[in-house]
Amino acid sequence: MAWGEGCGQRGRSAVSPYCSCSCPPRLLAQRQQHSFGLHGVACVGTEAHLSLCSLEFYRANDTARCLGGAPAVVSCVPSPLYAASSGQKKQQSKPQGEVRVRLKGGAHPGEGRVEVLKAGTWGTVCDRKWDLQAASVVCRELGFGSAREALSGARMGQGMGAIHLSEVRCSGQELSLWKCPHKNITAEDCSHSQDAGVRCNLPYTGVETKIRLSGGRSRHEGRVEVQIGGPGSFRWGLICGDDWGTLEAMVACRQLGLGYANHGLQETWYWDSGNVTEVVMSGVRCTGTELSLDQCAHHGTHVTCRRTGSRFTAGVICSETASDLLLHSALVQETAYIEDRPLHMLYCAAEENCLASSARSANWPYGHRRLLRFSSQIHNLGRADFRPKAGRHSWVWHECHGHYHSMDIFTHYDILTPNGTKVAEGHKASFCLEDTECQEDVSKRYECANFGEQGITVGCWDLYRHDIDCQWIDITDVKPGNYILQVVINPNFEVAESDFTNNAMKCNCKYDGHRIWVHNCHIGDAFSEEANRRFERYPGQTSNQII
Template structure:
């Protein structure tokens, strides 16, 4: 507990505190070498003057690239009417501080090299930039001069700013991507989704080709497209389909600039969602990780390549303690083996290697990293079970399930019920009521219940199956069937600061195909000890009127709240995308009635501030 964690060894991010990470050594600029005439020189000017253009108008800076958050990205500068990038040679955290402040953030927390956010286009405006830290703009820092660089866009620099704004700044000059990729296992691949009116939707695959796919790839900061995918090869989306018969020439800056047809209900279904696989820079990440002992190349004990203090390279193991699906996702991505099917904390049955030393422990990933070295981990190895049989392992797969909730249905079906206690004995036995119910005057009185329907779709490319085998399923006499997952969905009511004020206590769940899209057959049912799961293209519906499908709000005072529903909250079953597992709604309760609005999945809509 309390052990120091660091991302040391990450090939992408420099830590401001520890100074860990890659620092470019040496300058490509020779001693005494001059910049272009009238421009700044690296060696001869310690207090350069801004260019004539910079004196007359503020230098424009923005963050771009993919994948990224709003406070990070590839640095782009607008100079002489053209956007360009900064080379990562000699780049430091001090440069990042200056740029972040210029963008309206208080400071930087890191910087990236080697075009982590994708390769830019056009000019490389600055190279060998050296800031002292007090500059108000990157243009006042020393450099080789505007446009004087021997770099390629493979060396584009990026920054990570602290997500805290300087008072008075309204615009952070961040490019808001109107296109994204979802459901892909590797960087630069996925289902194409575009943003319109604050809602994400998909693109139909009619006439989808490499030219249109390449526009999407370049818009996201990658190279051209390697493959234009059709037939929902990256899983089916939900919600609107915005585009059909997209006809890009190939040079457009955005897929929105290409001719396309608007969709009618007869044109396309989500089984025709378009996807892309982009050409991405070779980073060599798979050369530092391998699997051993597995029955196939998709499974085995994870071994990583590291160097000792003398620079000698050797393979080592990862401590299996707290190794989860999230860490396995990153390992499978780094290996180029698709999605994680399972993360394993013991691998004694795969002991076929002479590697015995633990070289990494305390690994904690968000799931989006490209390599395990980019995840948090202990600075020095600490593993209670240090024997090789307790090292981490993975089972990878080329396909995975992907669950998503029907958010509009929750909003449409919500209501309050005052349910008599004499009708809640079964619910009490299942622990579906809040704690104060134990002190109620049974069987008299009632409980106030917030009720709604949950329709959970599998939009992935593999069936969602419970992790537990049939032998461990639990019989629930009240419901008359077996439950295969103890925790499948969390129902929570939160106040404005995110504190839980009430929660659903649904003890466990039975998974089945309630209904499916046209052409898809049901495979799973709860009755008669049937197989449980959710088929691709089907959904499991928990109706508002079934037992325990509620949040007990008897003790909640009137006010403004947030209703939050999270599917597969403990990542017990692997999915291709966990970012669409949470739904939130603004909730207003006046003591008698309840209203929901702005129900949305993940980041599919701008979050509304609660009214107080």
């Protein structure tokens, strides 16, 4: 049938709570000039498509055209994701008292584990009684369409921390998930293996038509080709491989609709380039959250490449699943303490560069170094095992510790001033990755001993106890004061993860020259913006607030 307008008869609403509906008076006098296709449209508000609503079509030669009405008009609030990508101004603030909702761990826009904000802290939702109506409320609250699927059983990966809601029962018309009847959660009610998730219906943007892969062994890998030029004059070209890495590859895989990036490749000589040999984009630098490469910073019309030739062009290997590492922040807070360790016990640590630079000029073997020690427990809560980037052939044997280290840089330990200046750092750069412990239903797969395979299985964690060599920050030269302890996992994004925003952990520290108080430890994305501001203002608070 030919498309026509819908009759906007008064007293009916066929749009979701996030759209406004009106019949402009200026159109009333002109209604006879319009061709109407529908009338009597009556929606509950939970339908995924207008065709699912109760409605009537106008028949041919129907003379009663939209009596008492005018063309229906809607004005929709876009998801901030699309508003930001199209350069629109930030959408108006939500109704006062509405609690924010976010999605985490999804391979595609509009899908993920549902997390809600309560008392300044993000937490998950238990999947008991989780259904399509509740999922649709989440999708609409985030500015997407209705829900395509309500997910249970932590299918988008497990969260870590609080579980805020359980047994959510929505009609589908609520403005916020918090407006739905729900049960306040207790520790015995639910576990993170029951975290709820959603897949939302999305608007068509067409960004996937501006990019393609070539030369790969499957549709999930290949040299990245992008389309430039306007309609009728566009052409395909390659991307310069300079500085191309995991974050850029994540955006390319997302734009292609292929999930996460396993690898971002700067050389693609082993893939057939086909007929496309021109490099049309260079200097690409992404944050990793963009919807398309066009939204990333890159050089303008002038392409600049340090290495020329089609062999040094960008490529990707994409995957539908990825790992997700998180540090157990509560354990850091519980185990932190100061040790004055004699120099004669630190030869091995000095050999592995685990001490501050001033230790090189110390009067060995006399004297001591002051160390801030704490345990580090790194969990893999994603949907794929975390494996080191380097192959076994390039692992480094460390005689002092008696095992191979598989990553040159895996974790940064830093002491920062309130303005972010680094005053001390841990040099535990290399790690031997293994499954120290696992959840009850998960078996260990990786072990460092006897040149074993290294990695962290989904549902397992790698524990470095506080009493292990180099599990510290050398604070010998740090003056008394208020500081921030920061730990960052996978700081250079060497290995792909589903979420990098939770790789940093921060704690407030107060050091009086003899003792140290470490508290308020949290994962970087665990707090609301206001709670993070309060955390950053900590150094200005009084000491009686230290616990």
